[in-house]
Amino acid sequence: MARFKNNKKKGRVIVKPIAKKNQANVDHVTGDKIPKSFVFSRMKLPGSVKQLQMDLRKLMLPYTALNLKEKKRNTLRDFLNVSGPMGVTHFLMLSKTASSLSLRVARTPQGPTLTFKIHQYSLASDIAQSQLRPRCPQDLFQSPPLIVLSGFGSQELHLKLATIMFQNIFPAIDINTVKLSTCQRLVLLNYNKDTKLIDFRHYSIRLQPVGVSRRIRKFVQNHKVPDLRNLQDVSDFVTKAGYGSESEGDEEAATVTLSSDLGRANRGSTKSAVKLQEIGPRMTMQLVKVEEGLCSGGIIFSEYENVDGKKEKEKKKQNEDGEAEEEEDSEDEGEEGSAEEDGEDMDEDFED
Amino acid sequence: MSTGENSHHMATAERGTRKRRVGKASKNKKSKTLPPSSARFKVTMKNQKLFQKRARDYNSDEDEEEDEEKKQPEVTIREKIFSDANMGPNYDEIEEDEDEDDEEEGSDNEEEIQSGITKFASDGGCNAFKIAFKAIMKKTKEDDTLDPILSGRKPLIAKQLAEEEAEFKAKSQARKAKHLVAEKGHVKPGSYLDSREKILIGVATKGVVKLFNAVNKAQHAQKGLNPSRSKDAKVLKKRRKEAFFTELGKTSKTDTKVQKSSTSNEDDAPAWAPLRDNYMLANPKLKDWDKKQDTSEGDNFAAMSGDESYED
Structure with a gap:
């Protein structure tokens, strides 16, 4: 009876249905399973971090719960229970301690879990503020972003794992059937070997026809009557170059030839320049830990390892019959002795 | 102590009785002369005016002070203190105004007032009040934002204020520290694109261009073929496979990866x-x-x- 009561008391995660009801778990063209995600935190976050969480949710659109409401008493199990029927495959969890801010990316229901320490971050609003003309077309968040992973191609297994994790966090693209008009956004993860930091950027993609003067382009795009007061002849409008000369010299590499029309300005079989504009959030993070299970289980990889830590881990290993890669231990051994505490903190966080 | 002063004090103290007296005066007049209805009406109007004026005066002390100062340039130091305290002279003035009004009405009223004052002053019953009032008046008012009446408690209040301030300071400091912890790692980007961001954009652009080109190639090849027809579908499948493998071979040279089909x-x-x-x-x-x-x-x-x- 007591157990029954407890179960009844336990708060359930309040989830609004993910986007639309007709959204299937499976892509109707390719038949692949669509990955879905929850972005949440199990603690009270300060305002800016809360905003970062919201930005991440927007980034994960459309296959995420934008209005996910979490309560303090919601345990990870609650989210897990909801995730099954909802077809949620990935969890993104933000956590904030006094010393550090971390993001955990986990595959449900059984892991693995990657823990990133966020060294720096900027919100989408900060980035919009820094720009002269922030861009946000209406259909920007209606299709999932592309993901570009750069610099991960090393032999280290934890990086490999991170690569696969991030590749699978967004729906796969079938190049035979994909429409370029749905490719509106791009998530870039750039790994820096020297600093071991991952740059996380979020861009919007815009295609512009090449070899067309700015005036004509604006005319075609905006579909407004142009101002011809200062011109002698209509032909001047076409022939006279606009004031803003385009720096096309360095953009040779950034042009694509479209097979079909895209929007009003970009015609098929003409060259178009790819322009990226950042929309945020922006994060600089470091992969600090990889766990076998969902926020639990044996530690496959840990960035903060010194001799003592290793001993502890070995004890753990003996207890749990878990196993970790020996090579990686030796690789990252004795690197950051002082940062040990951070790692310990996070350990505590994970237990629930 | 001069009698003039005394009468001043008395007049000020007589606040309560004055009203009654005026009413009494009108009553007296009514009972004595029994004027025609129009006259009575006139009197009541006058009374009304008087009341109104008194109310006005009572409400707007400061204006009147100025008026009064203009009227009476020679005032003793005591009277100045009075005017500061917003007490005595106002009533004094009202009294005077009243007197004037009364004089207009008739001479008997004036007499009555004076007799009232003298009675009050000569009574001697108000000696205690006199002493108390003097004691208050002897206290010098200090120029301070703190309440002059509660000047006895001044150090206490000052202490409290200082305490509050210290508390506020400590609180704000704590808040600041908390905010600092909360905002740790939060960086607001500058308005310019630094070289690092440019490199990142370049990398991302490369990836997008690669993907788009691959998509175009793949989709260009299948133009004109209808995937719903089984014959075409077979051809498509074959072509797609070939194209995909060639594309894979190309991308192996660079370090940029674009997520591709899961075929x-x-x-x-x-x-x-x-x-x-x-x-x-x-x-x-x-x-x-x-x-x-x-x-x-x-x-x-x-x-x-x-x-x-x-x-x-």
């Missing part, structure tokens, strides 16, 4: 188990998982490197 999931899947998409999903029994790992680790790495070149 060849089996080929792409890495040999190391945790890296696979369906890790721990396919076989829930993981009893001898580590054993397997131990035995085939070397092989896995060999396979990995092969895969690597393939995928990148």
